[in-house]
Amino acid sequence: MKSTIPDTGVPITPPTGNGGDRQEASLHGETLLRLRDYVVEGNIPEGGRVPERQLCEMLGISRTPLREALKVLAAEGLIELLPNRGARVRQLSQRDLEELFDVMAGLESLAGRLACEAITDAEITAIEQLHYEMYGHYLHRDMHGYFQANQRIHESIVAAARNETLKTAYANFAGRIRRVRYSANFARKRQRWAEAMREHEAVLDALRRRAASELSDILFQHLRNKRTAAIEHLTEPREDAPASP
Amino acid sequence: MKSTIPDTGVPITPPTGNGGDRQEASLHGETLLRLRDYVVEGNIPEGGRVPERQLCEMLGISRTPLREALKVLAAEGLIELLPNRGARVRQLSQRDLEELFDVMAGLESLAGRLACEAITDAEITAIEQLHYEMYGHYLHRDMHGYFQANQRIHESIVAAARNETLKTAYANFAGRIRRVRYSANFARKRQRWAEAMREHEAVLDALRRRAASELSDILFQHLRNKRTAAIEHLTEPREDAPASP
DNA sequence: ATCAGTTATTTTGCATTCATTTTTTGTCCT
DNA sequence: AGGACAAAAAATGAATGCAAAATAACTGAT
Numbered sequence: 001m002k003s004t005i006p007d008t009g010v011p012i013t014p015p016t017g018n019g020g021d022r023q024e025a026s027l028h029g030e031t032l033l034r035l036r037d038y039v040v041e042g043n044i045p046e047g048g049r050v051p052e053r054q055l056c057e058m059l060g061i062s063r064t065p066l067r068e069a070l071k072v073l074a075a076e077g078l079i080e081l082l083p084n085r086g087a088r089v090r091q092l093s094q095r096d097l098e099e100l101f102d103v104m105a106g107l108e109s110l111a112g113r114l115a116c117e118a119i120t121d122a123e124i125t126a127i128e129q130l131h132y133e134m135y136g137h138y139l140h141r142d143m144h145g146y147f148q149a150n151q152r153i154h155e156s157i158v159a160a161a162r163n164e165t166l167k168t169a170y171a172n173f174a175g176r177i178r179r180v181r182y183s184a185n186f187a188r189k190r191q192r193w194a195e196a197m198r199e200h201e202a203v204l205d206a207l208r209r210r211a212a213s214e215l216s217d218i219l220f221q222h223l224r225n226k227r228t229a230a231i232e233h234l235t236e237p238r239e240d241a242p243a244s245p
Numbered sequence: 246m247k248s249t250i251p252d253t254g255v256p257i258t259p260p261t262g263n264g265g266d267r268q269e270a271s272l273h274g275e276t277l278l279r280l281r282d283y284v285v286e287g288n289i290p291e292g293g294r295v296p297e298r299q300l301c302e303m304l305g306i307s308r309t310p311l312r313e314a315l316k317v318l319a320a321e322g323l324i325e326l327l328p329n330r331g332a333r334v335r336q337l338s339q340r341d342l343e344e345l346f347d348v349m350a351g352l353e354s355l356a357g358r359l360a361c362e363a364i365t366d367a368e369i370t371a372i373e374q375l376h377y378e379m380y381g382h383y384l385h386r387d388m389h390g391y392f393q394a395n396q397r398i399h400e401s402i403v404a405a406a407r408n409e410t411l412k413t414a415y416a417n418f419a420g421r422i423r424r425v426r427y428s429a430n431f432a433r434k435r436q437r438w439a440e441a442m443r444e445h446e447a448v449l450d451a452l453r454r455r456a457a458s459e460l461s462d463i464l465f466q467h468l469r470n471k472r473t474a475a476i477e478h479l480t481e482p483r484e485d486a487p488a489s490p
Numbered sequence: 491a492t493c494a495g496t497t498a499t500t501t502t503g504c505a506t507t508c509a510t511t512t513t514t515t516g517t518c519c520t
Numbered sequence: 521a522g523g524a525c526a527a528a529a530a531a532t533g534a535a536t537g538c539a540a541a542a543t544a545a546c547t548g549a550t
Contacts, residue, residue: 099410110351165344
């Protein structure tokens with residue numbers, strides 16, 4: 001067999017009890033949730049083949065609901081379906097990444113704008129808390145903690161926009177670049193770290209003043225800078241690694 | 246039979262020759278395209294049931310590819326699938342519409358911002374042409390022509406953003422509110438018409454100057470105003486109709 | 491040994507079939 | 521008549537089966 005899925009010999013989650021606390025009546029829905037996570041979490045290498053047969057065994061289901069789920073994932077942009085040649089995990093070109101980051105920037109920019117119309121003082125306080133927490137991680141050079149706090153801040157802004165449609169779209173795009181986002185989060189680029197901290201302070205400032213268009217600009221620029229950092233990181237992947245093996 | 250699909254007795258498009266000039270290798274892909282158009286064009290009343298069986302006969306296919314297409318359309322937000330109770334054309338609440346308009350506003354706002362970075366003088370000239378054309382329709386009270394020119398202007402801005410991901414997302418959301426958008430395009434509200442013309446002039450002005458954040462603001466506000474007009478139109482549907490039958 | 495051509499195996503796409511669930515129809519009772 | 525219950529019909533969800541396409545394996549020639 002030439003599949004690219006690491007065969008652990010066990011289903012992704014226990015076959016009977018469903019994995020998380022989510023409930024899904026239909027097998028198709030359940031499969032969709034599990035498969036989406038499985039792909040988003042990077043269990044299959046980019047561009048790797050995804051043989052239906054093997055996934056069926058993995059999930060303990062027949063091909064019908066699996067294929068339905070694959071079609072949906074393809075529509076979401078996570079995988080691509082080549083006619084008669086099966087599904088592959090979508091490989092994102094540099095251009096794809098640039099586009100995705102820009103769309104994310106647009107959505108967050110919008111979220112900020114809308115948030116200014118509806119956000120409560122309590123919500124702002126909560127975001128400030130997250131900001132301080134993030135600052136702590138920054139001081140301790142805790143990349144992972146920093147990343148998580150950062151994510152939660154951005155999610156809080158999206159939540160404050162009070163727009164479920166936006167939230168869903170945001171989650172969808174975030175899923176597509178999740179792997180890259182994490183790994184490319186200016187690993188060891190301390191300069192960019194400091195810069196990002198300042199940008200976040202500007203975000204908070206604009207948010208407190210409910211300055212919608214200003215916040216919109218700041219958020220867009222913030223994500224634009226993140227995009228630049230991410231692309232750079234991918235172009236010159238490891239600045240501390242030896243030049244040759 | 247209690248379906249809500251008008252039964253014309255003929256397939257949506259001739260079974261053998263495919264409807265448009267689009268080509269799709271798989272039956273599933275073909276079905277998806279045809280069904281999406283069929284729904285977007287409003288052939289099924291809102292909230293109407295979509296019996297698989299009937300659609301299969303209509304399209305001359307078996308249930309498997311049809312069901313795959315339905316799952317995708319559900320993921321796109323055009324229809325909803327109730328467990329064990331089939332597919333319904335998604336009924337948009339007023340809140341849903343508000344959210345959709347806002348997201349569209351965000352995407353167009355982003356498109357304008359990005360367009361400022363890459364748009365050519367020729368493209369701007371083309372948009373100006375469309376603007377004059379639209380002005381002509383405005384003077385002649387030609388709603389349909391006005392609407393189409395308007396659409397093309399917005400599409401041109403999105404195209405000038407040079408972002409396929411954005412373009413796809415935009416098309417998706419546009420599809421969801423297509424019906425409402427058209428019917429609600431301030432029918433007979435001359436005041437709003439004039440206002441929209443002025444806003445479009447401001448758009449062109451900012452575009453010529455490549456004033457990204459300014460254009461972003463203008464486009465957002467423009468769409469916001471459209472949203473208000475659309476919602477109003479739905480709330481008080483016909484201002485010239487008699488109050489009682 | 492390498493490569494073209496051919497055959498065998500696997501994989502995909504779609505149709506069909508089977509088991510449940512829902513909806514409708516029919517019947518009986520008040 | 522009207523409503524509650526039960527049986528029949530239809531629709532959905534998922535598994536299986538089958539034909540076509542693609543991939544892999546094999547053969548033989550250079």
